[in-house]
Amino acid sequence: MTSDSALRIIATNGADRNVGAVMREIGKRARAAARKVALAPAEQRNAALLAMAEALRARTSRILAANAQDLADGKAAGLSVSFIDRLALDDTRLAAIADAVAEVAELPDPLGRVLAEWTRPNGLRFERVATPLGVIAVIFESRPNVTADAGALCLKSGNAAILRAGSDSFRSSTEIAAAMREGLEAAGLPADAIQLVPTRDRAAVGEILAGLGGTVDVVVPRGGKSLVARVQSEARVPVFAHLDGNCHVYVDAKADLAMAREILLNAKLRRTGVCGAAETLLVDEACAATHLAPLVGALLEAGCAVRGDEAVQALDARVTAATAEDWATEYLDRIIAVKTVPGLDAAIDHIERYGSHHTDAIVTADEAAAARFLTEVDSAIVIHNASTQFADGGEFGFGAEIGIATGRMHARGPVGVEQLCSFKYRVHGAGQTRP
């Protein structure tokens, strides 16, 4: 509980002239804590995760009281219904947050894995082994659960976390972070392995993006486009992020219609607000005569607005005209853009031109076409005959994820505990010198 006071060096709504100094101190503490958790055995890290889950449960009333204050302020400030919903906690949601932290303890240890091993003719034996990244800063909007999820994933992978919560969830996140820190201390690990930025001052974000004097190894933004865009444009340290999930379903000439319909409806409508939701349907002209009308009809019938090219507009008066902007838009809503294309090459070109390199799927019984699509579409995730909504760390079998990355460096696709690791080379000799 001593951690609570350290956490509250400053807890202010207003700007603080000392935010730079406070943030540098946080960076220094994170670096020192990172070294300790990096070397802590898996059992100790897992014990801390279970103790965190326990502390979250034990602190239910405090956390919910803090959340009630956040909610009251948020309603008074006129925040939207969906915003308030993301912010709100109750007994059930908080129990789910605690359970999720405990589940991270059950994942296999990502550290120390031997990723490759070989011996050279001179007898030197090389191992490439997984190590922590170091200090991970997570900047997120007002979803209190991210405080727990991100802290747990960082600790599991032997990293220290600096968490910057959205201002409107500041009290809730502060109480959740206190529980996480209590769990660390209960397992004999430094509380500073998880630090919540103790100020709402937005200048703190700028400090993090500048790297806190070289102490931040990677920044992970979790939130809407404006947050991610700011982080990507300002960060002086590596970023794991995706800005857009403009995902495509391409229905090829040889697609089974029933399969295409199931996949399309699931990809577009299972949940429209997730980054793996399909935003554009491409249909091969070669099967348009048989497939286009049933697919567009199914979308309309399911309550999805359709914006299409001329061929699509000709099918149904409810279809509106798609513009070039539609091809590039991530609706995150019950809207889809539909285009007919003259075959596989045109589909790949369209995705290359308008896509966001996130997740794209082909539906076809033609293995050669599928192989070309999977090779030539330059996206983090390319799928044959399944829904784009499988773009999720849990569905990949990674356990929890901290997000999905569309960069090409280091982490691409779902970012789970393995992706929060770096590596080193261990070289075993018997006195070898280099000629």
Place this chain on the structure above:
Amino acid sequence: MTSDSALRIIATNGADRNVGAVMREIGKRARAAARKVALAPAEQRNAALLAMAEALRARTSRILAANAQDLADGKAAGLSVSFIDRLALDDTRLAAIADAVAEVAELPDPLGRVLAEWTRPNGLRFERVATPLGVIAVIFESRPNVTADAGALCLKSGNAAILRAGSDSFRSSTEIAAAMREGLEAAGLPADAIQLVPTRDRAAVGEILAGLGGTVDVVVPRGGKSLVARVQSEARVPVFAHLDGNCHVYVDAKADLAMAREILLNAKLRRTGVCGAAETLLVDEACAATHLAPLVGALLEAGCAVRGDEAVQALDARVTAATAEDWATEYLDRIIAVKTVPGLDAAIDHIERYGSHHTDAIVTADEAAAARFLTEVDSAIVIHNASTQFADGGEFGFGAEIGIATGRMHARGPVGVEQLCSFKYRVHGAGQTRP
């Protein structure tokens, strides 16, 4: 040969007001070429490499004539003897450059490797496969061979290269790049997969570091500290680089003296100018009585200046006093700092405090001490009972390398063709939708 004219859009000594426009055009061409080489089969990329080697040989007289002009200018400008030596080409050096390019063709194809593969309970089969990074910008000082080495490694890994050569090697690099582009065209690949920045204007470097409108995926600086420091501080895109190679040899209590001496002399003196050269010797106090004098004596006898702590100074009048600055210095010269430490923990702490996370070695017959050193020293390469000068892509079995990285993201240690790759997930379904 048509490529030569494209390459020479501008070839000027002075500043050019259009450098921004020229660089953006180079970025655009690189991005278009990257897509083509990414999808080119291994045979075609290898054929291009062999054609490049052939073109380098066929153009020997042109390249050497250009180099002679560079050398004449360099001498007139009063460049140092070592600088002129790095810049100078002759028949033998040029033949070695061509051979090195041909050898890259012999390396296994790094693309399409299945890095992991698994199937989920719902039948979805996942593959993680190696893909190119995209567009790699290499900024280097006046060593003409880098034009060929870097271009070859980038092409082998399916990437397009933007090469920015040091001004003093501009004519030599231009002729070498022309040969590389001829090789690309001879194999039916776009010449723009290897572009030399066609101006000496330093503003071009700033444009590259800003990412050329999102077309540069990674920047690799090859050169001295001031270049690397500029790149690291200004780059808005990921960088593969190392600033310092402050490498340590720690002689543990249980070290065999003869082995320690061999390893130490090799690590310090085989070549003093390489990043894997040892700069500090740490000796466990527990073996100082037997080991310190012979080790320091061997260094002095080999003509190495020794700067030591008090125990070391007491051994020999030629030893000068080491300051805190010495512990942090990468001499790249026949100088070593020597310190006695009270055991393994103190050695690890010293390396953590003063080291550069590059390459560090322990000499010991104590397996437990070695295991702790290899685990707890947070460097890209940690070595037991062998010389630090094995820090080299060739010695790792990677073939050629484009450099050694000390960052924690993506590439760490030697950067060979595998490290110039990204990856994607291929997901194979049979109509699965997400519940």
